[in-house]
Amino acid sequence: MRLPYYPGCTLKTDAQNFETSTLEAAKTLDIELVELPRWNCCGTVHALAKDDVIHYLAPIRNLIRVDEMIANGEIEDGKLVTQCVMCWNTIKRANTAALEDPDKMEKIRGIMEKEPEYSGKVEVLHFLELLKEKGWETITGAVKLPLEGLKVAPYYGCLLLRPREFALDDPDNPRIIEDLLEALGAEVVDLAYKSKCCGAYHAVHMKEVSAELSHKILSQANEMGADMVVTACPLCEFNLGKRQHEIKKLHPEFSSIPVVYYTQLMALAFGLNEEATAFEENTPDPRPLLAEKGLIMER
Amino acid sequence: MIMENNESNMVTIHVMGKSHEVPGDLTIMKAMEYAGHQFRRGSGCRGGYCGACATIYRTKGSYKLLGALACQKMVEDDMYIAQIPFSPAEKKSYDINDLRADANAFMVHYPEISRCLSCNTCTKACPQDIMVMDYVQAALRGDVSEAAKLSFDCISCGLCAIRCPAEIVPYNIAQLARRLYSKYVDGPAEHVLEKLKEVEEGKFDAEIAELQSLDREALKERYETREKRL
Numbered sequence: 121m122r123l124p125y126y127p128g129c130t131l132k133t134d135a136q137n138f139e140t141s142t143l144e145a146a147k148t149l150d151i152e153l154v155e156l157p158r159w160n161c162c163g164t165v166h167a168l169a170k171d172d173v174i175h176y177l178a179p180i181r182n183l184i185r186v187d188e189m190i191a192n193g194e195i196e197d198g199k200l201v202t203q204c205v206m207c208w209n210t211i212k213r214a215n216t217a218a219l220e221d222p223d224k225m226e227k228i229r230g231i232m233e234k235e236p237e238y239s240g241k242v243e244v245l246h247f248l249e250l251l252k253e254k255g256w257e258t259i260t261g262a263v264k265l266p267l268e269g270l271k272v273a274p275y276y277g278c279l280l281l282r283p284r285e286f287a288l289d290d291p292d293n294p295r296i297i298e299d300l301l302e303a304l305g306a307e308v309v310d311l312a313y314k315s316k317c318c319g320a321y322h323a324v325h326m327k328e329v330s331a332e333l334s335h336k337i338l339s340q341a342n343e344m345g346a347d348m349v350v351t352a353c354p355l356c357e358f359n360l361g362k363r364q365h366e367i368k369k370l371h372p373e374f375s376s377i378p379v380v381y382y383t384q385l386m387a388l389a390f391g392l393n394e395e396a397t398a399f400e401e402n403t404p405d406p407r408p409l410l411a412e413k414g415l416i417m418e419r
Numbered sequence: 420m421i422m423e424n425n426e427s428n429m430v431t432i433h434v435m436g437k438s439h440e441v442p443g444d445l446t447i448m449k450a451m452e453y454a455g456h457q458f459r460r461g462s463g464c465r466g467g468y469c470g471a472c473a474t475i476y477r478t479k480g481s482y483k484l485l486g487a488l489a490c491q492k493m494v495e496d497d498m499y500i501a502q503i504p505f506s507p508a509e510k511k512s513y514d515i516n517d518l519r520a521d522a523n524a525f526m527v528h529y530p531e532i533s534r535c536l537s538c539n540t541c542t543k544a545c546p547q548d549i550m551v552m553d554y555v556q557a558a559l560r561g562d563v564s565e566a567a568k569l570s571f572d573c574i575s576c577g578l579c580a581i582r583c584p585a586e587i588v589p590y591n592i593a594q595l596a597r598r599l600y601s602k603y604v605d606g607p608a609e610h611v612l613e614k615l616k617e618v619e620e621g622k623f624d625a626e627i628a629e630l631q632s633l634d635r636e637a638l639k640e641r642y643e644t645r646e647k648r649l
């Protein structure tokens with residue numbers, strides 16, 4: 121299976137372990153993810169302002185690149201796989217909105233000029249959706265090191281489930297990450313806060329806001345006996361993981377807990393090497409705990 | 420006596436609102452000089468290399484505002500022309516030794532690149548046919564090599580910068596990308612270092628001394644026959 125893949129800039133800069141673990145885990149499942157040629161920034165949230173045409177250019181341009189790959193015979197299916205939840209949310213919503221509004225599409229075409237017309241046929245998939253499509257048995261079939269005894273709390277954050285009509289799973293009771301974790305042999309810890317906001321970009325201007333929200337989520341994970349939290353979003357990983365020192369400042373009694381990408385646990389369970397799991401890029405370091413559980417070697 | 424017999428080939432151009440009849444086989448720069456303009460700014464190499472002669476124009480009946488190098492682009496009938504000899508741009512000073520070849524280098528010095536809309540207006544404006552948007556995007560994600568390669572032919576004419584709705588100055592990004600590339604990706608040019616060493620060791624001293632002893636005629640002769648002697 122060969123599919124175009126849209127990495128987004130965060131996976132190329134601050135979340136490189138998300139990208140390496142994704143690509144390696146996909147390889148194990150015989151999914152060849154080909155980086156979209158000439159991709160540009162997805163346009164993020166700007167693209168979603170209702171009456172704004174110019175911000176649609178960015179996501180639609182990426183979809184035209186997929187059309188080109190099909191025309192060149194590089195891929196068969198008109199699918200685009202994304203991993204960063206923000207890219208996924210933006211490109212998928214822009215795709216739908218543009219197709220529902222022919223006037224807007226016409227305007228976009230007029231401004232783009234040199235680009236070919238967008239076919240409107242590309243399907244935007246999150247990597248998790250691709251995994252579900254493959255089937256959880258297939259995932260289990262690829263497991264070499266079941267994550268037995270590892271208690272993992274999935275954290276969805278906002279963008280995988282909002283707005284409701286775009287949610288990748290039941291927005292009130294999502295199961296997709298739970299199903300994946302169970303397929304990998306881990307024990308799921310179900311957080312009531314699994315889709316509460318982590319503070320998102322407040323981390324830039326109002327650190328305490330993000331720290332307080334993240335504190336609630338992580339404390340619940342601690343109370344429920346989770347060993348670690350998994351996420352699908354680089355911004356969640358930043359707020360919940362890399363910013364735990366900010367939480368400590370406000371709540372000295374808080375005990376830290378590792379936060380990793382779900383793909384890193386896939387890479388681990390598939391028996392891939394340290395380059396693929398890339399745990400050294402996570403803060404706090406999950407390796408002592410994984411060693412204690414006998415899932416990686418003591419170093 | 421300038422081409423009076425060539426009238427059939429004459430075209431009309433409009434330079435900053437004033438109309439002129441000029442021969443149709445001239446570049447914008449030569450046509451403007453033919454019409455009596457003198458270039459004090461906005462001209463340099465006359466060969467498409469220096470980027471000094473950025474020009475914008477429209478042709479009659481078209482809404483399109485186009486960009487060109489005056490020394491390269493031939494005039495067309497009913498061209499409305501204005502020169503952009505200088506485009507004001509904030510240029511940051513940095514010590515290349517303090518930077519790393521990653522996205523941060525661009526974000527710190529030119530944070531406005533994160534405003535890029537992927538509108539591609541810059542690419543459409545570029546007289547060098549560079550994929551300007553693509554190199555800005557490459558820089559944004561820290562792909563220094565790609566940004567340096569794509570922007571290799573940039574001559575800093577400024578046409579992209581005056582069209583960008585996000586007020587990005589792409590050629591500053593391009594310059595930083597190529598500097599980072601040569602410093603951190605490509606590394607030092609070994610053959611140059613070797614030559615420098617040879618120079619320092621005096622390998623060419625005798626030859627230089629000999630040249631210095633020659634008179635004007637002998638030097639001229641040497642120069643004229645240089646190809647043969649190589």
Ligand code: SF4
Pocket residue numbers: 127128129130131160161162163164204206207210
């Ligand atoms: S959503 Fe974020 S990671 Fe994705 S392309 Fe846009 S800015 Fe980059």
Ligand code: SF4
Pocket residue numbers: 544545546547548549551572573574575576577578579580589590
């Ligand atoms: S990239 Fe911009 S500055 Fe460079 S040649 Fe093209 S238009 Fe001119």
Ligand code: SF4
Pocket residue numbers: 534535536537538539540541542551552555582583584585586587589
């Ligand atoms: S013109 Fe400016 S905003 Fe548009 S693509 Fe080029 S750099 Fe980005």
Ligand code: SF4
Pocket residue numbers: none
């Ligand atoms: S007229 Fe031009 S500059 Fe003004 S809002 Fe419209 S597109 Fe933008």
Ligand code: FES
Pocket residue numbers: 461462463464465466467468469470471472488489490491
């Ligand atoms: S004068 Fe140098 S590029 Fe035109």
